[in-house]
Amino acid sequence: MSNREMAVTPRFKTHSQVWSAVGMWAWMLHRLTGIGIVLYLLLHATLMGTSLIRGAEAFNATLNTLMTNPVLHLAEIALVGAIIYHGMNGIRLLLFDIGIGFSRQKEIFWVSMAIGAAMWIFVIISKLS
């Protein structure tokens, strides 16, 4: 088989990835939190929409049901965590976009995660107290 023929024949490839690096996980988590936040925004807009579609009382009743549910309060903590992660990693990516920190990307990740974790712990403590 000539090289040219071989190049156009579909052949087996592996798609193994590099999972030992921080950048891969940072990217994966950025995607997941991003999708999560978009889904939350859709739900949020739907909830807010009930006030327009079904009036003030229906809106209050829905909000009351939701906000007395302890599971949703925990989900809210997760939501804040996702937003903090997405925001902090977003700042890290913006730094790269303006050309800063390529040789220190891992350190920047861990510093932004430390700041993010502090923020999240603060939110959790103030919510639970």
Next chain:
Amino acid sequence: MSSQEIKARIFRYDPEQDVEPRFDVYTIPVIKNMAILDVVFHVQNYIDKSLAFRCSCRIGMCGSCAMYINGKPRLACRTQVSSLGTSEVTIMPLPNLPIIRDLATDMEPFFEKWKKIKPYYVGKPELKDPVVIRPDSDEREFIDQMLDCITCGCCYGACSMVATNEDYLGPAALNRAYTLVADKRDSIRVERLKAVGRSYGVWRCHDQFNCAEVCPKNLVPTKSIQQLKKRCVMQKFGVFK
């Protein structure tokens, strides 16, 4: 690790005979300063002559022996067995490239993309050789490190964006494009920039840094890609000429 042995799980696949790939396990005596390339040579010389792999210089400058070794694309000749910190080594062909046989991959798609960015210098016709750009002048942009690429394809195999999209040019080609776009004597810089400034060019990069993680020459293609992105935007605004 002198009198020790290692267990090498080696990926075996012959597209003309095998329906599916398999792993063969070999036990190999470890010698002093043994590299992964020595491991595959040991298998080929003493255990199974049919093992196929590619290598040439054995000193990390030709870029032929890139393989996926214990979860990372690396140069087999520059990866010491002792540096892996384990007695089990899994050796697979470079990901994202078609397999010719066993550990030898077809680099054709890699170099097809390399060609797309026109990887050669095209001088401005009005310039008389030799053109001098002084090292300390503003015109001289920092590309020294980016020039060290040996086209081994490790970054190409590590990139998830290449894995999920066959059209993406990949880190190596874009890194090469940057070294040429940054050269003020080059006459087709804008043309080159247009070739990379597409959704499957620079804009496909998502700052994962897998390429930088695995580069045997410690290059950071992500940085070159960012520099290209910057110039693409400048070019759209008419600032880059």
